[in-house]
Amino acid sequence: MKTEIVKGSVCIVNAIKASGFFAGLKKDGYDVGLIYSDKTTVSSAVFTQNVIKAAPLVYDINLMSQTSDIRAVVVNSGNANACNRNGEKAVEEIVKTFADKLNLKNNQVFVASTGVIGEDLDYKRIINVSDELVQGLSKSGCSKFAKSIMTTDTFEKTYALKCNFYGTEFHIGGVAKGAGMIHPNMATMLSFITTDINISQAMLSKALKEAVYKSFNRISVDGDTSTNDTVFIMSTCQASNEKIENENEIYRFFTDQLIDVCTYLAKLIVKDGEGATKLAEVVVVGASSSEDAELIARSVSNSLLVKTAVFGKDPNWGRIVGSIGYSKANISLGRLKVYIGDELVFSCGKRTNYNRDYLKKYMDNEEIKILIDLGLGIHTYNMWFSDISYDYVKINAEYHT
Amino acid sequence: MKTEIVKGSVCIVNAIKASGFFAGLKKDGYDVGLIYSDKTTVSSAVFTQNVIKAAPLVYDINLMSQTSDIRAVVVNSGNANACNRNGEKAVEEIVKTFADKLNLKNNQVFVASTGVIGEDLDYKRIINVSDELVQGLSKSGCSKFAKSIMTTDTFEKTYALKCNFYGTEFHIGGVAKGAGMIHPNMATMLSFITTDINISQAMLSKALKEAVYKSFNRISVDGDTSTNDTVFIMSTCQASNEKIENENEIYRFFTDQLIDVCTYLAKLIVKDGEGATKLAEVVVVGASSSEDAELIARSVSNSLLVKTAVFGKDPNWGRIVGSIGYSKANISLGRLKVYIGDELVFSCGKRTNYNRDYLKKYMDNEEIKILIDLGLGIHTYNMWFSDISYDYVKINAEYHT
Numbered sequence: 166m167k168t169e170i171v172k173g174s175v176c177i178v179n180a181i182k183a184s185g186f187f188a189g190l191k192k193d194g195y196d197v198g199l200i201y202s203d204k205t206t207v208s209s210a211v212f213t214q215n216v217i218k219a220a221p222l223v224y225d226i227n228l229m230s231q232t233s234d235i236r237a238v239v240v241n242s243g244n245a246n247a248c249n250r251n252g253e254k255a256v257e258e259i260v261k262t263f264a265d266k267l268n269l270k271n272n273q274v275f276v277a278s279t280g281v282i283g284e285d286l287d288y289k290r291i292i293n294v295s296d297e298l299v300q301g302l303s304k305s306g307c308s309k310f311a312k313s314i315m316t317t318d319t320f321e322k323t324y325a326l327k328c329n330f331y332g333t334e335f336h337i338g339g340v341a342k343g344a345g346m347i348h349p350n351m352a353t354m355l356s357f358i359t360t361d362i363n364i365s366q367a368m369l370s371k372a373l374k375e376a377v378y379k380s381f382n383r384i385s386v387d388g389d390t391s392t393n394d395t396v397f398i399m400s401t402c403q404a405s406n407e408k409i410e411n412e413n414e415i416y417r418f419f420t421d422q423l424i425d426v427c428t429y430l431a432k433l434i435v436k437d438g439e440g441a442t443k444l445a446e447v448v449v450v451g452a453s454s455s456e457d458a459e460l461i462a463r464s465v466s467n468s469l470l471v472k473t474a475v476f477g478k479d480p481n482w483g484r485i486v487g488s489i490g491y492s493k494a495n496i497s498l499g500r501l502k503v504y505i506g507d508e509l510v511f512s513c514g515k516r517t518n519y520n521r522d523y524l525k526k527y528m529d530n531e532e533i534k535i536l537i538d539l540g541l542g543i544h545t546y547n548m549w550f551s552d553i554s555y556d557y558v559k560i561n562a563e564y565h566t
Numbered sequence: 567m568k569t570e571i572v573k574g575s576v577c578i579v580n581a582i583k584a585s586g587f588f589a590g591l592k593k594d595g596y597d598v599g600l601i602y603s604d605k606t607t608v609s610s611a612v613f614t615q616n617v618i619k620a621a622p623l624v625y626d627i628n629l630m631s632q633t634s635d636i637r638a639v640v641v642n643s644g645n646a647n648a649c650n651r652n653g654e655k656a657v658e659e660i661v662k663t664f665a666d667k668l669n670l671k672n673n674q675v676f677v678a679s680t681g682v683i684g685e686d687l688d689y690k691r692i693i694n695v696s697d698e699l700v701q702g703l704s705k706s707g708c709s710k711f712a713k714s715i716m717t718t719d720t721f722e723k724t725y726a727l728k729c730n731f732y733g734t735e736f737h738i739g740g741v742a743k744g745a746g747m748i749h750p751n752m753a754t755m756l757s758f759i760t761t762d763i764n765i766s767q768a769m770l771s772k773a774l775k776e777a778v779y780k781s782f783n784r785i786s787v788d789g790d791t792s793t794n795d796t797v798f799i800m801s802t803c804q805a806s807n808e809k810i811e812n813e814n815e816i817y818r819f820f821t822d823q824l825i826d827v828c829t830y831l832a833k834l835i836v837k838d839g840e841g842a843t844k845l846a847e848v849v850v851v852g853a854s855s856s857e858d859a860e861l862i863a864r865s866v867s868n869s870l871l872v873k874t875a876v877f878g879k880d881p882n883w884g885r886i887v888g889s890i891g892y893s894k895a896n897i898s899l900g901r902l903k904v905y906i907g908d909e910l911v912f913s914c915g916k917r918t919n920y921n922r923d924y925l926k927k928y929m930d931n932e933e934i935k936i937l938i939d940l941g942l943g944i945h946t947y948n949m950w951f952s953d954i955s956y957d958y959v960k961i962n963a964e965y966h967t
Contacts, residue, residue, distance in 0.1 A: 216891050
């Protein structure tokens with residue numbers, strides 16, 4: 166078994182092409198993207214937990230409950246197509262147009278949007294460039310696609326793996342956007358992943374759910390959850406492995422590689438969080454339940470006081486301990502241990518005689534790790550989070566609807 | 567029945583005096599305060615929900631479970647006396663010293679601290695100024711007391727009422743500190759309230775719990791909960807009313823006035839939140855349960871995106887709707903209505919044709935109101951919150967432990 170990181174993203178998979186074009190939804194740059202598969206696919210997706218969902222999500226959720234063979238994905242930035250007056254109509258027209266031009270059925274087209282909430286989507290602009298998008302489909306188009314889904318993202322987020330399972334070669338490629346919008350409203354997270362592993366839809370869904378649970382669901386930029394978050398995966402099933410129908414060895418190997426792809430992309434989203442200067446990770450171990458481990462990880466990583474301390478390069482264990490205390494998780498103060506980097510800073514309900522010089526130097530790092538050992542059980546959870554800087558406030562306060 | 571706002575705070579009550587002095591725990595200004603009652607009292611207190619509690623809270627919680635006649639309150643700023651190595655010893659020595667000098671029993675002295683977490687408390691500095699504090703006790707000392715509990719607070723927070731219930735006169739006076747520390751660690755909230763209403767401890771506790779639930783528990787500066795939060799009330803019981811032993815008419819009247827005092831002080835804390843430029847209120851009505859109303863009010867008022875939008879004077883209803891959506895409360899999108907000021911901005915799952923000029927002007931106000939009508943039931947909840955500005959980040963990032 167071998168895995169190699171390779172250049173590229175979704176087009177790493179043989180039958181898949183992509184494109185991106187400017188439709189006039191953003192001020193400039195690419196703002197509509199298309200992914201297309203020559204071959205039939207097995208596809209799956211997971212969506213935001215926000216009960217208020219954008220029109221494309223309402224459409225996609227229904228779509229994915231009925232079909233699996235998605236052949237095209239159309240994504241626009243610059244408008245979230247959420248809470249507006251023409252969302253359904255816009256989705257309908259976009260789906261129809263691309264299905265026609267690509268010779269697909271309507272139910273083979275998946276849609277996604279990111280951008281400002283509540284503005285009607287000028288979908289005719291997307292339809293007007295549909296020919297360019299279809300004609301532009303190519304292997305090298307994946308970079309244009311990556312750009313077309315960006316909003317306040319400052320760099321493209323892509324990753325690809327070439328994997329070998331006892332001689333069977335397969336690929337996983339992904340692209341993502343995160344953490345901001347041209348008109349910042351919600352930190353929408355979108356990710357599109359392709360693969361050629363031969364797998365049933367049920368098992369692909371299961372693998373995607375586990376991967377998202379261990380990656381995208383464990384990141385925090387500002388604690389808000391978007392109306393548009395979507396992670397989509399499609400497989401051409403062209404790899405030579407026997408179709409995965411259960412949790413066998415190759416399923417485990419594939420899922421671990423998928424977790425790797427999703428984690429890499431999720432961490433890129435945190436690194437590119439609005440105004441972020443650092444990537445921090447909090448790891449909770451020794452919890453008496455996984456719920457408790459998660460409560461603490463979320464409490465610490467969403468704490469504004471912790472986030473601003475990380476920005477200020479301050480090894481402020483008091484804020485970490487405080488946010489553990491109000492997490493509502495079961496803790497025993499006498500057993501609690503907190504480490505910043507390799508340094509134990511809090512133990513038995515009291516601060517330790519920690520090495521201030523080490524901590525001062527450690528907090529200069531671009532990546533910071535906080536380890537919390539509850540000493541109560543075997544359950545663990547981790548979260549990646551960004552700091553909160555002046556620029557976060559600037560980006561989010563200086564926009565006027 | 568009549569209520570009059572009067573100048574002053576805790577010393578509005580006849581037998582009560584206060585003082586403040588500089589012990590050297592802060593760089594300058596007053597940092598230790600004392601409240602003292604000549605008369606026996608009936609007292610009660612509520613404490614932080616954070617499971618990690620500072621040493622004075624551990625002491626006070628035990629104290630208040632055993633006694634009611636608190637005669638003196640000693641408070642220091644500059645050090646939270648939390649998660650350090652000498653917390654218990656410090657409390658013990660402070661209590662003993664002030665009990666001796668005031669001719670009280672140890673169990674008549676209540677203590678509180680606010681400041682940096684995790685540093686040993688140099689309690690000898692407090693003991694060294696105990697004579698000055700005792701000798702300084704006076705009616706006019708309440709202003710020094712108010713200053714002595716301030717950390718990054720930028721103004722004194724006091725309020726007092728003279729109330730008349732069908733000829734029976736009584737008083738309620740309060741002082742509070744909020745929202746920050748000389749070494750910002752946790753936004754500790756402290757409040758001390760005095761009254762002369764004649765009341766049993768059980769009913770005073772009940773009134774305080776209701777008042778805190780409707781005031782101090784409904785404010786959000788940054789969503790963090792301190793290890794030191796304390797609200798304390800003492801009554802000399804010198805008013806001429808028959809002792810309140812149940813929820814009669816004067817109990818209701820007193821409790822309403824107490825809610826008024828606590829709400830006024832709580833709102834001052836939000837107004838003086840670290841870096842705050844505005845006081846916002848979110849009112850949730852029409853919820854199918856009070857839990858749902860609270861979930862939504864907390865979700866909106868803790869949303870970083872909403873807080874930065876308020877700072878940016880942006881009537882960003884999309885962020886409000888988004889934070890309602892991820893609150894985990896039961897909502898029906900078709901029935902949801904959101905108002906900013908008097909303007910309906912979101913209805914039936916879509917934005918309205920709102921008056922942009924009105925909203926633009928409205929967001930310039932120092933006090934902003936957001937009304938959310940779920941259209942599902944009769945339950946309500948409200949929260950007051952501050953915006954998040956550049957200065958919030960500055961205050962919380964530029965301190966180094």
